[in-house]
Amino acid sequence: MALAPELSVGEVARRSGLAVSTLHFYESKGLIASRRTGGNQRRYMRGVLRRIAIIRIAQRAGIPLEEIKQTFAAIPPDRAPSIREWERAMCRWTETLQQRIDDLTDLRDKLFNCIGCGCLSVTQCPLRNRDDKLAAEGPGPRILITAAERRRRKRTG
Template sequence: MALAQELSVGEVARRSGLAVSTLHFYESKGLIASRRTSGNQRRYMRGVLRRIAVIRIAQRAGIPLEEIRQTFAAIPLDRAPTMREWERAMRAWTAALQQRISDLTDLRDKLFSCIGCGCLSVTDCPLRNGDDRLGAEGSGPRILITAAERRQRRGRQA
Protein backbone atom coordinates (compact mmCIF):
# COMPACT_ATOMS: atom_id res chain seq x y z
CA MET A 1 0.00 0.00 0.00
CA ALA A 2 1.40 3.36 -0.97
CA LEU A 3 1.35 5.73 1.99
CA ALA A 4 -0.05 8.57 -0.14
CA GLN A 5 -3.10 6.41 -0.80
CA GLU A 6 -3.71 5.66 2.86
CA LEU A 7 -5.93 7.55 5.27
CA SER A 8 -6.05 7.48 9.06
CA VAL A 9 -9.26 6.42 10.79
CA GLY A 10 -9.84 10.06 11.78
CA GLU A 11 -9.47 11.23 8.18
CA VAL A 12 -11.86 8.55 6.92
CA ALA A 13 -14.35 9.52 9.64
CA ARG A 14 -14.10 13.21 8.73
CA ARG A 15 -14.39 12.64 4.99
CA SER A 16 -17.20 10.06 5.22
CA GLY A 17 -19.20 11.88 7.88
CA LEU A 18 -19.23 8.78 10.11
CA ALA A 19 -18.11 8.33 13.68
CA VAL A 20 -14.89 6.43 14.26
CA SER A 21 -16.93 3.85 16.20
CA THR A 22 -19.09 3.27 13.09
CA LEU A 23 -15.95 2.64 11.02
CA HIS A 24 -14.77 0.13 13.62
CA PHE A 25 -18.23 -1.50 13.52
CA TYR A 26 -18.19 -1.72 9.72
CA GLU A 27 -14.73 -3.26 9.91
CA SER A 28 -15.85 -5.81 12.51
CA LYS A 29 -18.67 -6.82 10.15
CA GLY A 30 -16.29 -7.28 7.21
CA LEU A 31 -17.66 -4.35 5.21
CA ILE A 32 -14.38 -2.44 5.11
CA ALA A 33 -10.76 -3.28 5.93
CA SER A 34 -7.69 -1.51 7.23
CA ARG A 35 -4.11 -2.39 7.87
CA ARG A 36 -2.26 -1.69 11.10
CA THR A 37 0.89 0.38 11.29
CA SER A 38 3.83 -0.60 13.48
CA GLY A 39 2.22 1.68 16.10
CA ASN A 40 -1.04 -0.33 15.80
CA GLN A 41 -2.92 2.53 14.12
CA ARG A 42 -5.50 1.78 11.43
CA ARG A 43 -4.79 2.88 7.87
CA TYR A 44 -7.41 2.69 5.12
CA MET A 45 -6.96 2.79 1.38
CA ARG A 46 -8.51 5.92 -0.15
CA GLY A 47 -11.01 3.73 -2.08
CA VAL A 48 -12.73 2.85 1.21
CA LEU A 49 -14.54 6.20 0.95
CA ARG A 50 -16.43 4.97 -2.14
CA ARG A 51 -17.32 1.72 -0.42
CA ILE A 52 -18.57 3.60 2.67
CA ALA A 53 -20.67 5.91 0.48
CA VAL A 54 -22.38 2.89 -1.11
CA ILE A 55 -22.92 1.28 2.30
CA ARG A 56 -24.60 4.43 3.60
CA ILE A 57 -26.83 4.77 0.53
CA ALA A 58 -27.76 1.08 0.66
CA GLN A 59 -28.66 1.41 4.33
CA ARG A 60 -30.86 4.42 3.57
CA ALA A 61 -32.60 2.30 0.94
CA GLY A 62 -33.34 -0.28 3.65
CA ILE A 63 -30.81 -2.92 2.66
CA PRO A 64 -29.64 -4.75 5.80
CA LEU A 65 -25.92 -4.71 6.61
CA GLU A 66 -25.67 -8.48 6.27
CA GLU A 67 -27.02 -8.28 2.73
CA ILE A 68 -24.59 -5.46 1.97
CA ARG A 69 -21.74 -7.58 3.34
CA GLN A 70 -22.78 -10.57 1.22
CA THR A 71 -22.99 -8.42 -1.89
CA PHE A 72 -19.57 -6.91 -1.22
CA ALA A 73 -18.01 -10.33 -0.49
CA ALA A 74 -17.09 -10.73 -4.16
CA ILE A 75 -15.33 -7.35 -4.25
CA PRO A 76 -11.79 -7.33 -2.81
CA LEU A 77 -11.33 -5.05 0.20
CA ASP A 78 -7.81 -3.98 -0.76
CA ARG A 79 -8.63 -2.21 -4.02
CA ALA A 80 -11.35 -0.42 -5.92
CA PRO A 81 -13.70 -2.80 -7.74
CA THR A 82 -13.55 -3.25 -11.48
CA MET A 83 -16.60 -2.19 -13.47
CA ARG A 84 -17.50 -5.85 -14.00
CA GLU A 85 -17.24 -6.66 -10.27
CA TRP A 86 -19.31 -3.60 -9.41
CA GLU A 87 -22.06 -4.39 -11.95
CA ARG A 88 -22.29 -7.99 -10.72
CA ALA A 89 -22.60 -6.83 -7.10
CA MET A 90 -25.22 -4.18 -7.83
CA ARG A 91 -27.30 -6.59 -9.91
CA ALA A 92 -27.98 -8.46 -6.67
CA TRP A 93 -29.90 -5.46 -5.32
CA THR A 94 -31.84 -4.52 -8.43
CA ALA A 95 -34.80 -6.87 -7.92
CA ALA A 96 -35.04 -6.17 -4.19
CA LEU A 97 -34.96 -2.41 -4.72
CA GLN A 98 -37.56 -2.61 -7.50
CA GLN A 99 -39.85 -4.61 -5.17
CA ARG A 100 -39.40 -1.98 -2.42
CA ILE A 101 -40.22 0.77 -4.90
CA SER A 102 -43.38 -1.08 -5.97
CA ASP A 103 -44.42 -1.72 -2.36
CA LEU A 104 -43.86 1.89 -1.33
CA THR A 105 -45.73 3.18 -4.37
CA ASP A 106 -48.63 0.87 -3.54
CA LEU A 107 -48.60 2.04 0.07
CA ARG A 108 -48.54 5.69 -1.00
CA ASP A 109 -51.46 5.15 -3.37
CA LYS A 110 -53.58 3.33 -0.79
CA LEU A 111 -52.65 5.35 2.28
CA PHE A 112 -55.12 8.18 1.74
CA SER A 113 -58.09 5.85 1.47
CA CYS A 114 -57.43 4.71 5.04
CA ILE A 115 -55.98 7.77 6.73
CA GLY A 116 -59.28 9.05 8.17
CA CYS A 117 -60.08 5.84 10.03
CA GLY A 118 -56.94 4.98 11.91
CA CYS A 119 -58.18 1.63 13.19
CA LEU A 120 -56.70 -0.48 10.38
CA SER A 121 -59.35 -3.16 10.92
CA VAL A 122 -62.28 -1.82 8.94
CA THR A 123 -64.21 -4.13 6.66
CA ASP A 124 -62.16 -3.29 3.60
CA CYS A 125 -58.63 -2.29 4.62
CA PRO A 126 -56.28 -3.16 1.74
CA LEU A 127 -53.21 -2.21 3.75
CA ARG A 128 -53.21 -4.41 6.83
CA ASN A 129 -56.42 -6.40 7.06
CA GLY A 130 -57.43 -7.82 3.73
CA ASP A 131 -60.83 -9.57 3.86
CA ASP A 132 -61.30 -8.18 7.40
CA ARG A 133 -59.61 -11.19 8.99
CA LEU A 134 -59.27 -9.29 12.25
CA GLY A 135 -62.93 -8.25 12.44
CA ALA A 136 -63.77 -11.54 14.16
CA GLU A 137 -61.52 -10.56 17.07
CA GLY A 138 -63.59 -7.49 17.90
CA SER A 139 -63.65 -3.78 17.31
CA GLY A 140 -60.84 -1.26 17.38
CA PRO A 141 -57.28 -1.28 16.12
CA ARG A 142 -56.70 -5.02 16.34
CA ILE A 143 -53.20 -4.93 14.92
CA LEU A 144 -52.15 -2.26 17.35
CA ILE A 145 -53.56 -3.97 20.42
CA THR A 146 -50.95 -6.08 22.16
CA ALA A 147 -51.46 -9.76 22.93
CA ALA A 148 -51.74 -8.94 26.65
CA GLU A 149 -54.51 -6.44 26.02
CA ARG A 150 -56.35 -9.04 23.92
CA ARG A 151 -56.13 -11.61 26.72
CA GLN A 152 -57.34 -9.02 29.22
CA ARG A 153 -60.36 -8.16 27.06
CA ARG A 154 -61.21 -11.84 26.55
CA GLY A 155 -61.13 -12.36 30.33
CA ARG A 156 -63.64 -9.54 30.91
CA GLN A 157 -65.98 -10.90 28.23
CA ALA A 158 -66.06 -14.44 29.69
Template sequence: MTLTKELSVGEVASRAGVAVSTIHFYESKGLISSYRDSANHRRFHRDILRKISVIRIAQQAGIQLREIKEALSTIPNDKTVSVKDWERLSSSWRQQLNDRINQLTDLRDNLDTCIGCGCLSMKNCKLANPNDILGKDSPGPHIYHGEPLAG
Protein backbone atom coordinates in the same frame (compact mmCIF):
# COMPACT_ATOMS: atom_id res chain seq x y z
CA MET B 1 2.79 17.28 -0.30
CA THR B 2 3.17 13.51 -0.65
CA LEU B 3 0.06 11.45 -1.28
CA THR B 4 0.15 8.27 0.78
CA LYS B 5 -1.88 5.20 0.06
CA GLU B 6 -2.90 4.71 3.66
CA LEU B 7 -5.24 6.69 5.87
CA SER B 8 -5.89 6.83 9.60
CA VAL B 9 -9.36 6.11 10.92
CA GLY B 10 -9.90 9.84 11.48
CA GLU B 11 -8.86 10.67 7.93
CA VAL B 12 -11.18 7.98 6.55
CA ALA B 13 -14.08 9.29 8.62
CA SER B 14 -13.44 12.87 7.54
CA ARG B 15 -13.04 12.02 3.86
CA ALA B 16 -16.09 9.71 3.87
CA GLY B 17 -18.25 12.21 5.77
CA VAL B 18 -19.08 9.82 8.62
CA ALA B 19 -18.23 9.59 12.30
CA VAL B 20 -15.21 7.59 13.46
CA SER B 21 -17.68 5.36 15.31
CA THR B 22 -19.30 4.53 11.96
CA ILE B 23 -15.94 3.36 10.61
CA HIS B 24 -15.47 1.20 13.72
CA PHE B 25 -19.02 -0.15 13.31
CA TYR B 26 -18.49 -1.05 9.65
CA GLU B 27 -15.25 -2.76 10.56
CA SER B 28 -16.85 -4.69 13.45
CA LYS B 29 -19.52 -5.94 11.02
CA GLY B 30 -16.87 -7.11 8.55
CA LEU B 31 -17.87 -4.61 5.87
CA ILE B 32 -14.42 -3.02 5.72
CA SER B 33 -11.03 -3.92 7.11
CA SER B 34 -7.90 -2.18 8.27
CA TYR B 35 -4.40 -3.23 9.14
CA ARG B 36 -1.93 -2.17 11.82
CA ASP B 37 1.25 -0.32 10.96
CA SER B 38 4.58 -0.72 12.77
CA ALA B 39 3.40 1.71 15.48
CA ASN B 40 0.24 -0.42 15.92
CA HIS B 41 -2.00 2.32 14.49
CA ARG B 42 -5.04 1.32 12.49
CA ARG B 43 -4.57 2.13 8.80
CA PHE B 44 -6.82 1.87 5.77
CA HIS B 45 -6.02 1.75 2.08
CA ARG B 46 -7.46 4.73 0.19
CA ASP B 47 -9.66 2.28 -1.71
CA ILE B 48 -11.77 1.99 1.42
CA LEU B 49 -13.39 5.36 0.66
CA ARG B 50 -15.22 3.99 -2.36
CA LYS B 51 -16.34 0.91 -0.40
CA ILE B 52 -17.75 3.19 2.29
CA SER B 53 -19.61 5.10 -0.42
CA VAL B 54 -21.10 1.83 -1.67
CA ILE B 55 -22.13 0.89 1.87
CA ARG B 56 -23.81 4.26 2.46
CA ILE B 57 -25.67 4.22 -0.86
CA ALA B 58 -26.83 0.65 -0.29
CA GLN B 59 -27.99 1.51 3.22
CA GLN B 60 -29.94 4.50 1.88
CA ALA B 61 -31.61 2.11 -0.55
CA GLY B 62 -32.64 -0.08 2.39
CA ILE B 63 -30.26 -2.97 1.71
CA GLN B 64 -29.48 -4.93 4.87
CA LEU B 65 -25.90 -4.90 6.17
CA ARG B 66 -25.73 -8.68 5.80
CA GLU B 67 -26.42 -8.34 2.07
CA ILE B 68 -23.97 -5.48 1.70
CA LYS B 69 -21.28 -7.54 3.42
CA GLU B 70 -21.98 -10.49 1.15
CA ALA B 71 -21.76 -8.29 -1.94
CA LEU B 72 -18.55 -6.57 -0.83
CA SER B 73 -16.93 -9.91 -0.04
CA THR B 74 -16.64 -10.42 -3.81
CA ILE B 75 -14.23 -7.46 -4.03
CA PRO B 76 -10.70 -7.87 -2.59
CA ASN B 77 -9.89 -5.57 0.35
CA ASP B 78 -7.14 -3.71 -1.48
CA LYS B 79 -9.09 -3.22 -4.73
CA THR B 80 -10.95 -0.07 -5.62
CA VAL B 81 -14.63 -0.65 -6.40
CA SER B 82 -14.85 -0.17 -10.16
CA VAL B 83 -17.78 0.96 -12.27
CA LYS B 84 -18.19 -2.65 -13.38
CA ASP B 85 -18.24 -3.82 -9.73
CA TRP B 86 -20.88 -1.21 -8.90
CA GLU B 87 -23.03 -2.22 -11.87
CA ARG B 88 -22.88 -5.85 -10.71
CA LEU B 89 -23.69 -4.98 -7.09
CA SER B 90 -26.50 -2.56 -7.87
CA SER B 91 -28.13 -4.91 -10.38
CA SER B 92 -28.21 -7.64 -7.72
CA TRP B 93 -30.28 -5.30 -5.50
CA ARG B 94 -32.58 -4.01 -8.24
CA GLN B 95 -35.40 -6.59 -7.82
CA GLN B 96 -35.44 -6.08 -4.06
CA LEU B 97 -35.84 -2.35 -4.61
CA ASN B 98 -38.57 -2.89 -7.20
CA ASP B 99 -40.43 -5.14 -4.73
CA ARG B 100 -40.15 -2.48 -2.03
CA ILE B 101 -41.38 0.21 -4.44
CA ASN B 102 -44.39 -1.97 -5.29
CA GLN B 103 -45.16 -2.54 -1.59
CA LEU B 104 -44.96 1.19 -0.89
CA THR B 105 -47.15 1.94 -3.90
CA ASP B 106 -49.76 -0.54 -2.59
CA LEU B 107 -49.55 1.07 0.83
CA ARG B 108 -50.03 4.56 -0.65
CA ASP B 109 -52.92 3.46 -2.87
CA ASN B 110 -54.75 1.63 -0.09
CA LEU B 111 -53.95 3.87 2.84
CA ASP B 112 -57.33 5.61 2.73
CA THR B 113 -59.08 2.34 3.58
CA CYS B 114 -57.03 1.92 6.74
CA ILE B 115 -58.31 3.65 9.86
CA GLY B 116 -55.18 2.79 11.82
CA CYS B 117 -57.03 1.22 14.75
CA GLY B 118 -55.01 -1.99 14.70
CA CYS B 119 -58.06 -4.26 14.58
CA LEU B 120 -56.67 -6.20 11.59
CA SER B 121 -59.93 -8.10 11.29
CA MET B 122 -61.92 -5.66 9.19
CA LYS B 123 -63.17 -7.40 6.08
CA ASN B 124 -62.21 -4.47 3.91
CA CYS B 125 -58.65 -4.00 5.23
CA LYS B 126 -56.53 -4.12 2.08
CA LEU B 127 -53.24 -3.39 3.83
CA ALA B 128 -52.81 -5.83 6.70
CA ASN B 129 -55.67 -8.27 6.44
CA PRO B 130 -57.18 -8.60 2.98
CA ASN B 131 -60.29 -10.77 2.89
CA ASP B 132 -60.16 -11.07 6.70
CA ILE B 133 -57.57 -13.87 6.52
CA LEU B 134 -56.49 -13.30 10.14
CA GLY B 135 -60.07 -13.09 11.40
CA LYS B 136 -60.58 -16.75 10.47
CA ASP B 137 -58.35 -17.82 13.39
CA SER B 138 -60.05 -15.75 16.10
CA PRO B 139 -61.76 -12.40 16.61
CA GLY B 140 -59.96 -9.24 17.69
CA PRO B 141 -56.62 -7.71 16.80
CA HIS B 142 -53.83 -9.83 15.38
CA ILE B 143 -50.30 -9.20 14.26
CA TYR B 144 -49.39 -11.10 11.15
CA HIS B 145 -45.82 -12.45 11.29
CA GLY B 146 -45.67 -14.40 8.02
CA GLU B 147 -45.13 -13.42 4.43
CA PRO B 148 -46.69 -10.11 3.33
CA LEU B 149 -50.32 -10.59 2.43
CA ALA B 150 -51.32 -9.92 -1.14
CA GLY B 151 -54.54 -8.02 -1.71
Protein backbone atom coordinates in the same frame (compact mmCIF):
# COMPACT_ATOMS: atom_id res chain seq x y z
CA MET C 1 1.44 17.31 -4.89
CA ALA C 2 0.78 13.57 -4.70
CA LEU C 3 -1.91 12.27 -2.39
CA ALA C 4 -0.89 9.76 0.26
CA PRO C 5 -2.10 6.28 -0.74
CA GLU C 6 -3.30 5.57 2.80
CA LEU C 7 -5.50 7.45 5.24
CA SER C 8 -5.65 7.36 9.02
CA VAL C 9 -8.90 6.39 10.72
CA GLY C 10 -9.43 10.06 11.62
CA GLU C 11 -8.99 11.13 7.99
CA VAL C 12 -11.44 8.46 6.80
CA ALA C 13 -13.94 9.53 9.46
CA ARG C 14 -13.63 13.19 8.42
CA ARG C 15 -13.85 12.45 4.69
CA SER C 16 -16.74 9.97 5.00
CA GLY C 17 -18.72 11.89 7.62
CA LEU C 18 -18.84 8.82 9.86
CA ALA C 19 -17.80 8.39 13.46
CA VAL C 20 -14.60 6.46 14.10
CA SER C 21 -16.70 3.93 16.03
CA THR C 22 -18.79 3.33 12.88
CA LEU C 23 -15.64 2.65 10.87
CA HIS C 24 -14.51 0.18 13.53
CA PHE C 25 -17.96 -1.44 13.41
CA TYR C 26 -17.84 -1.75 9.59
CA GLU C 27 -14.40 -3.26 9.88
CA SER C 28 -15.54 -5.76 12.54
CA LYS C 29 -18.33 -6.83 10.16
CA GLY C 30 -15.87 -7.37 7.29
CA LEU C 31 -17.26 -4.53 5.17
CA ILE C 32 -13.99 -2.54 5.08
CA ALA C 33 -10.38 -3.38 5.92
CA SER C 34 -7.32 -1.62 7.22
CA ARG C 35 -3.75 -2.52 7.89
CA ARG C 36 -1.91 -1.80 11.13
CA THR C 37 1.26 0.26 11.32
CA GLY C 38 4.21 -0.65 13.54
CA GLY C 39 2.59 1.60 16.17
CA ASN C 40 -0.70 -0.37 15.82
CA GLN C 41 -2.54 2.49 14.09
CA ARG C 42 -5.11 1.74 11.41
CA ARG C 43 -4.36 2.76 7.84
CA TYR C 44 -6.95 2.57 5.05
CA MET C 45 -6.38 2.61 1.31
CA ARG C 46 -8.06 5.61 -0.36
CA GLY C 47 -10.50 3.31 -2.16
CA VAL C 48 -12.22 2.66 1.16
CA LEU C 49 -13.96 6.04 0.81
CA ARG C 50 -15.88 4.85 -2.25
CA ARG C 51 -16.69 1.56 -0.54
CA ILE C 52 -18.03 3.43 2.51
CA ALA C 53 -20.12 5.67 0.25
CA ILE C 54 -21.66 2.58 -1.35
CA ILE C 55 -22.37 1.05 2.06
CA ARG C 56 -24.07 4.23 3.26
CA ILE C 57 -26.19 4.56 0.11
CA ALA C 58 -27.21 0.89 0.29
CA GLN C 59 -28.11 1.23 3.99
CA ARG C 60 -30.15 4.33 3.24
CA ALA C 61 -32.05 2.33 0.62
CA GLY C 62 -32.82 -0.27 3.30
CA ILE C 63 -30.37 -2.97 2.27
CA PRO C 64 -29.20 -4.83 5.38
CA LEU C 65 -25.49 -4.91 6.22
CA GLU C 66 -25.40 -8.69 5.82
CA GLU C 67 -26.67 -8.39 2.24
CA ILE C 68 -24.13 -5.63 1.56
CA LYS C 69 -21.41 -7.89 2.94
CA GLN C 70 -22.53 -10.78 0.72
CA THR C 71 -22.51 -8.50 -2.30
CA PHE C 72 -19.00 -7.31 -1.47
CA ALA C 73 -17.74 -10.85 -0.79
CA ALA C 74 -16.09 -11.11 -4.22
CA ILE C 75 -14.41 -7.71 -3.87
CA PRO C 76 -11.26 -7.42 -1.77
CA PRO C 77 -12.12 -5.14 1.18
CA ASP C 78 -9.05 -2.93 0.74
CA ARG C 79 -10.15 -1.38 -2.54
CA ALA C 80 -13.15 0.16 -4.27
CA PRO C 81 -15.20 -2.06 -6.60
CA SER C 82 -14.54 -1.96 -10.33
CA ILE C 83 -17.29 -0.91 -12.72
CA ARG C 84 -18.03 -4.56 -13.53
CA GLU C 85 -18.20 -5.51 -9.84
CA TRP C 86 -20.47 -2.53 -9.15
CA GLU C 87 -22.82 -3.55 -12.00
CA ARG C 88 -23.05 -7.10 -10.60
CA ALA C 89 -23.89 -5.69 -7.16
CA MET C 90 -26.56 -3.44 -8.61
CA CYS C 91 -28.16 -6.35 -10.46
CA ARG C 92 -28.51 -8.15 -7.12
CA TRP C 93 -29.95 -5.11 -5.41
CA THR C 94 -32.26 -4.02 -8.23
CA GLU C 95 -34.81 -6.76 -7.55
CA THR C 96 -34.73 -6.13 -3.80
CA LEU C 97 -35.19 -2.40 -4.29
CA GLN C 98 -37.95 -2.84 -6.85
CA GLN C 99 -39.85 -5.11 -4.46
CA ARG C 100 -39.57 -2.47 -1.74
CA ILE C 101 -40.75 0.24 -4.12
CA ASP C 102 -43.73 -1.89 -5.17
CA ASP C 103 -44.64 -2.74 -1.56
CA LEU C 104 -44.39 0.86 -0.41
CA THR C 105 -46.38 2.14 -3.38
CA ASP C 106 -49.07 -0.46 -2.74
CA LEU C 107 -49.18 0.44 0.95
CA ARG C 108 -49.37 4.16 0.16
CA ASP C 109 -52.19 3.65 -2.32
CA LYS C 110 -54.20 1.40 -0.02
CA LEU C 111 -53.81 3.56 3.06
CA PHE C 112 -54.85 6.76 1.30
CA ASN C 113 -58.58 6.15 1.86
CA CYS C 114 -58.05 5.34 5.55
CA ILE C 115 -56.04 8.39 6.51
CA GLY C 116 -59.06 10.71 6.40
CA CYS C 117 -61.13 8.93 9.06
CA GLY C 118 -58.44 7.20 11.09
CA CYS C 119 -60.14 3.78 11.16
CA LEU C 120 -60.17 0.69 8.99
CA SER C 121 -63.92 0.15 9.14
CA VAL C 122 -65.05 2.11 6.08
CA THR C 123 -66.71 -0.07 3.48
CA GLN C 124 -64.45 0.95 0.60
CA CYS C 125 -61.20 0.50 2.58
CA PRO C 126 -58.92 -1.92 0.70
CA LEU C 127 -57.48 -3.17 4.01
CA ARG C 128 -60.84 -4.01 5.56
CA ASN C 129 -61.04 -7.56 6.88
CA ARG C 130 -64.63 -7.96 7.93
CA ASP C 131 -65.15 -10.58 10.64
CA ASP C 132 -61.41 -11.40 10.49
CA LYS C 133 -61.97 -13.83 7.61
CA LEU C 134 -58.33 -13.59 6.54
CA ALA C 135 -57.08 -15.10 9.81
CA ALA C 136 -57.46 -18.54 8.21
CA GLU C 137 -54.81 -17.60 5.60
CA GLY C 138 -52.11 -16.95 8.18
CA PRO C 139 -50.62 -14.22 10.35
CA GLY C 140 -49.84 -10.65 9.43
CA PRO C 141 -51.33 -8.20 6.93
CA ARG C 142 -52.70 -10.83 4.52
CA ILE C 143 -54.11 -8.40 1.96
CA LEU C 144 -50.81 -6.58 1.56
CA ILE C 145 -48.72 -9.77 1.72
CA THR C 146 -50.90 -11.52 -0.85
CA ALA C 147 -50.70 -8.54 -3.25
CA ALA C 148 -46.90 -8.42 -2.89
CA GLU C 149 -46.61 -12.17 -3.52
CA ARG C 150 -48.78 -11.89 -6.66
CA ARG C 151 -46.56 -9.11 -8.04
CA ARG C 152 -43.42 -11.08 -7.27
CA ARG C 153 -44.75 -14.19 -9.06
CA LYS C 154 -45.84 -12.10 -12.03
CA ARG C 155 -42.35 -10.58 -12.42
CA THR C 156 -40.53 -13.89 -12.08
CA GLY C 157 -43.04 -15.59 -14.34
